[in-house]
Amino acid sequence: QKSRILYGLHTARQGIQRADRVFVVEGYFDVLALHQAGYTEAVATCGTALTPEHLERLRRMTRDVILVMDADEAGQRAAERSLPLFMRAGIQPWRLELPGAKDPDEFVREAGKEAFDKAVDERESLLEWVVRRKIGSRVDVMSRERVAEDLLPLLTSAPYLLISKVAARLNLR
Numbered sequence: 001q002k003s004r005i006l007y008g009l010h011t012a013r014q015g016i017q018r019a020d021r022v023f024v025v026e027g028y029f030d031v032l033a034l035h036q037a038g039y040t041e042a043v044a045t046c047g048t049a050l051t052p053e054h055l056e057r058l059r060r061m062t063r064d065v066i067l068v069m070d071a072d073e074a075g076q077r078a079a080e081r082s083l084p085l086f087m088r089a090g091i092q093p094w095r096l097e098l099p100g101a102k103d104p105d106e107f108v109r110e111a112g113k114e115a116f117d118k119a120v121d122e123r124e125s126l127l128e129w130v131v132r133r134k135i136g137s138r139v140d141v142m143s144r145e146r147v148a149e150d151l152l153p154l155l156t157s158a159p160y161l162l163i164s165k166v167a168a169r170l171n172l173r
Contacts, residue, residue, distance in 0.1 A: 006054055006058070007028055009043050015039070015042075016043075016062055021041055022041050024042075024065055025103075026045065026078070030104040030105045031043060032105070037113050039116070052088070055086065058091070063091050065086065066096050071103070079126065079129070084153070086126065095124050095125075096123045099119070127154070127158075131166055145172070148167075
């Protein structure tokens with residue numbers, strides 16, 4: 001039942017409720033490293049992608065979820081694929097960028113708690129990150145319109161302020 005289990009949730013429950021947020025990471029060692037660094041609100045999926053069942057369990061404790069996926073392309077694609085799940089669950093997803101590290105375990109061990117705190121302060125809305133990733137270096141109107149079409153299913157249930165923000169980012173009305 002990996003689609004329902006979150007590694008470390010039983011020990012993270014109090015930390016999640018105290019911090020009113022949760023860090024979702026990819027690996028077990030990432031959870032252990034974050035807990036050792038004092039971030040007791042960290043959990044991991046158990047070898048599967050994030051599922052609606054995972055989010056339902058988390059939503060009962062907090063609506064502030066910070067994805068700390070690996071910096072490789074697979075981690076970025078996983079973060080992007082999770083956005084519709086978050087929007088359907090009514091959860092505010094964030095994406096945490098860890099400069100110069102491939103995963104949270106490595107980052108905390110090499111850069112330390114202060115650097116992780118700084119990264120948390122600079123986290124980005126997952127939706128804005130996905131928009132930025134999809135736009136990439138595309139500058140022509142046709143590319144921006146294709147990005148808007150890709151995002152349209154996500155934006156149909158989004159608040160107007162968010163829709164207008166994405167439209168401004170794409171330079172579209």
